[in-house]
Each structure stands twice: as structure tokens, then as C-alpha cells.
Amino acid sequence: MEDLEDLYENAPCGYLSLAADGVIVKANRTLAGWLGTQSFELLGKRFYDLLNVPGKIFYETHFAPLLRMQGYFNEVALDLVGPDGRRLPVLANAAERRTSDGGVQFTRITLFQAGDRRRYERELVDAKNTADRARKELEELNRSLEARIAAGVAERLQLEQGLLAEKEVARLREQFVAILGHDLRNPLASIVGGLNILSREPQSDKARRVLTMMSHSTDRMSGLIQDMLDLARCRAGQGIAVDPKPTDLRGVLEQVVHELQTAYPGRNIQPSFEIEGQVPCDGGRIAQLVSNLLGNALTHGAPDRPVKVIATITDNEVMITVANEGEPIPDHIKDHLFEPFFRATSSGEKQGLGLGLFISYEIARSHGGNLQVQSNQKETQFCFTMPIFG
Amino acid sequence: MSVSARNNVTVRGDGQRAMMFAHGFGCDQNMWRHVTPTFEQDYKIVLFDHVGCGKSDLGAYDHVKYSTLSGYAADVVEIGQALDIKGGVFVGHSVSAMIGILASIQAPDLFSELVLIGPSPRYINDEGYEGGFTREEIEELLEFLDDNHLGWSAAMGPVIMGNPDRPELSEELVNSFCRTDPDIAKAFARVTFLSDNRSDLERCQARALVIQCRQDVIAQQGVGEYVRDHLPKGEMVVIDATGHCPNLSAPAQVISAIKAFV
Known part of the structure; x- marks a missing residue:
């Protein structure tokens, strides 16, 4: 023969009864044990006193109104907090017992431990959120695919044009080196040769001064041409040629x-x-x-x-x-x-x-x-x- | 999409003067059913669901518009103008109390009297201000919403338990009252609990009544007093009720407070 008193107190779930004003009037031993306290310690408290802050808000904004309007709620996820601060993830069902005129007589709440299940559900939610984010990213990528291809092609074209321009620059540089090396240096060499010949002839004072000046100028010009040639070679990546x-x-x-x-x-x-x-x-x-x-x-x-x-x-x-x-x-x-x-x-x-x-x-x-x-x-x-x- | 369909607007009653009811976070217009019948004889009752809640058009939910309470207030103004309301009464619960204040600032002709049930201009504590919650606690709440995705759909599913006292409720409630897209619910929670509208209070020119429950963990009495003190024409009545939804838990007291005010 089942002992109903014992079934209530030691049932494999928690029982709570609230008066019309929400005050706890009865709690079974199972629930008190889960919370690390005694049944009588829970009496006089309000249900939301057993909840953490988010639970309080959520309960007040959703489940309390739902309970009033529907007369019950099922499978609500809540975190109970015991007097010593221990947290107990639970699923709660509740039903109102009403008087004949619709007023609340009291509310009964049944609580089931749901730590593993809540953890698992949280993982599912996290996985869903991750999948949603990935889906959104993919959509975004698809949406922008054409634009990115166009940009890629444009960039490629620009690179190719850059390469062509660079080749053109290299060609001009070589031409420049050739001009310096031959077209400028050769006539300069002729001038220097001419100066040498003239300096061996008899000269007036004035001619001697002018010849010395011209000789300095050709030295200087030859030095500048040499520098330009060196630069052009360095720029072409060849460095200065040395003969150690x-x-x-x-x-x-x-x-x-x-x-x-x-x-x-x-x-x-x-x-x-x-x-x-x-x-x-x-x-x-x-x-x-x-x-x-x-x-x-x-x-x-x-x-x-x-x-x-x-x-x-x-x-x-x-x-x-x-x-x-x-x-x-x-x-x-x-x-x-x-x-x-x-x-x-x-x-x-x-x-x-x-x-x-x-x-x-x-x-x-x-x-x-x-x-x-x-x-x-x-x-x-x-x-x-x-x-x-x- | 008409405003009326977007916000699932229902109008009934025989009166000339409009009385608009706005539900708070977590509910829809069904929450007013114990309060509105009394006023149907003398007022034109206007009920609606905020976009994203109840039977509103979820497709009209715009994440940018509804990231501030003024987005919701703009809808209230649109509904009022569509119905040609002038000098009406606005009754707002919870976050909709602030939405009503913002709407009345946007369109002062709309309502001459506001009834604010459990209002809070800011839920998070600040220097010299006791909103009731720390930022961490509110962040925790937003996370906690995820935990009830699954619990929710199960609770609201088609399984209709015996509801012998009020058979008329079951179908409608289960399908609409708590039908909220989880992402929208989370966004609504965010705008509700992270907003700070304290500086708007003094700009509201309408007469306003704060209805404060003696034991409300969400909007405590100090917050109600703050609202009353910062509204240019504010008064407050404390009713002997527990919880944040006196319109459901103590409708008779809410009704008599409104009647005494308007």
C-alpha cells in the first residue's frame, strides 16, 4: 500500500505550494535537500527568492503572467539558488488551483533536476547559433561574390599593366645608359683629345687660361657622366662594378x-x-x-x-x-x-x-x-x- | 502593410474618448483582458501588439528601428494618428510606460493622460540612482533567454492541458500569447533593460499616474517614486499587489486606480 505522505515528502521531484500572494506554504523534503536546507526554512519565502536574478526577471515578465492567464506552465528552465548559494538547474511545471470565481487558491510547482539536460540544450543552442552565424557569413560571401570577382579581375589587370609599365621603364633605362655611355661620352672624348692637341701648340696667355678652364670642365663633365652611369647600373640592380x-x-x-x-x-x-x-x-x-x-x-x-x-x-x-x-x-x-x-x-x-x-x-x-x-x-x-x- | 495589421490593432467599446493599452516585455495584448471590459462602455478601447510580439507582423521587425524605445514609440504615434486619437488616455505596462512617455513627447496632442504601470526609466544602477540591477545581472538575463528557447517551445507547444476554468483561453493563448521569435525576444529584452530614458521624463507634458505594486522585484518602489518626481505632472498610487503584472494579479485595484485618475 503506497504511503502518500512519504510519496509527497520523498518523491523523486521537488514540490512547492504557493499561497495566492506567492508566499511558499509547503515544500517537500526532496526539494529542501537539493537546496541544502530544511522544508520549514523555505516557508514564508516567495518563489522568486529561490531564483537567480535573470530567473526573477524572466519569471516575472513571462511565467507569472502566463500562469495567471493560462492557469499552468510546463517545462520552464530556471536556476534555483539555495541558502548557501548553490545553483540548481531545474525544469519547472506549475498549475494554479482556482476557486469557483476564478481567483487563485494556491499554485503548485513541480521541479525536476535538469543539470545535464540544460547543459546539453545549451550546447544545442550554441551549435545552432554557430551554424546561424556561419550561414549568414556564407550568404554575405555569396552576395558579395560578383563584386569580389570584379575587384579581383581589376586588380589583376592593374598588376599586368604595372608589369608592362615596369618593362617599359627598364627599356628606357637601358637606352639611357647607352646614350650616356656612348652618345655623350664619345663626343666628350673627342673634345678632351682636341684640348690635349691644342695644349701642345704655342699659346697666348689668354688661350692658356681658357684651355685650363675647358680642361677642368671636361673633367667635371666626365665625372658627372660616370656618376649617372653608376646610378643607372645600380638602379638596374647590377650594383657598381668593381675589379678587386x-x-x-x-x-x-x-x-x-x-x-x-x-x-x-x-x-x-x-x-x-x-x-x-x-x-x-x-x-x-x-x-x-x-x-x-x-x-x-x-x-x-x-x-x-x-x-x-x-x-x-x-x-x-x-x-x-x-x-x-x-x-x-x-x-x-x-x-x-x-x-x-x-x-x-x-x-x-x-x-x-x-x-x-x-x-x-x-x-x-x-x-x-x-x-x-x-x-x-x-x-x-x-x-x-x-x-x-x- | 497597414499599421493596423502590422501591430495587430483591435478597437472595441462604445465611448468617444480613446484609451490605448500597451503591453510590456514578455506579453501581448491579451494581458489586458481583465482590465479592459470595465472601460468598454465609456471609452474606445485600442489594443495592439508591439512588432515582434503576439500576432504582429514579424516580417515588419526592423532591427535598427527597434533597437531604441523611440522606434516603438513611433509605432504608438502612428497607431494613434491612424485612428485619429486626440486627448486620449494611454495605459502602458512595464517598458511600454516609457514608450508611452516617448510617444507623448513625439506627439503631445495624442494623449492628455498617461497611466504608467510598473515604469522604470533605467533598470541598471547608476551613480545616485538605484535601478535595481547591475549590468552583469542584465547581461546574465540576456544569456538566460537562450536557456528557455527549448523550454519555451515545449511550454507553448500544441499540447493543451486541461484548462477547465477558462476554456476560451487555451487555443488563443498557447498560439499567440507567448509566440515570440527568440531572436526578437532577445533584442526586445536588450532594448528594454539596457535603455536609459531618465532625461526624457521632464519633457513629458501629459498628466501621468504611476501605478506601483508594493512588491515588484523588477520595478521597485524607489524607481516608481523617481518617475513620479521627475515627471512635470506626475502622481503615484501604490497598490497592495505582488509581482510585476498587477493587471493580471490584481486587476480590480488597477481598474479603480485608473478610474480615480481619469
């Missing part, structure tokens, strides 16, 4: 200092060469590099202060430093010094094409070496280093 062979580097450096001392008679150049013997390098190119550096130092350095040229050699490295005093090079200029056609605005008279430092840097690189600049209030220093092998 055992060289009396000390002799080369002394020659450069001598030339520039002659060109700048009033200036104090202080050479210091701790370097002996043969060094494998392209003497002409190294002379060009040092001449550029020294020329710059004399042009831009403080006129009343000495310019130092220091060369040292170790077992595996040659280091040549040119240093002058005077205004330091500002950082924003320093960053661009080695770019072609770069000229630091200011100062006077004969400025070249702005290729000197660029070509010097390329010469250093062609020797497997490096060219670096340091500049501060004390001095400005260009330092060329080059490894020696074997």
Missing part, C-alpha cells in the same frame, strides 16, 4: 689627399695612415669613395678646423674614417643621406648631382663593406669598413 686586385691602398689614399689639398689650398687636412702592403680592392673606386667623403667634409665642415682622414687595417678589416667639425647633420637629413639625388639644401657653390654619397655607399657594398655616418656637436664622421679575405 692587390692594391697599394696607402698610395691611393695619399694621392687623393694630395689632389684635394691642391684643390683646397687654405685648408688643414690631417692624414693618419696606419696601413702597409697590398690590399685587395678596386683602387680607382676606393679613391672615388674617399674623394667624395673628403670633398664633402671640406665643403660642409667648419672652414677653420682641420679635417682628419684616418686609415687602419687589422687581420680581417680595413677601416677608413673621414671626420670634420662644425654643425652636426640633423637626424631627418641623416636618414636620407645615402639616397640618390639627395642634397642637403643649404650651402653654396658647386653642388653635384647629389649622387656622391649614394655611389660611395654602393662602392662600399660592392666591396662587401659598409659606409656609416655619425654626427654630433663634436664632429661628423663617415666611416667606411671593408672585410679582407685570405
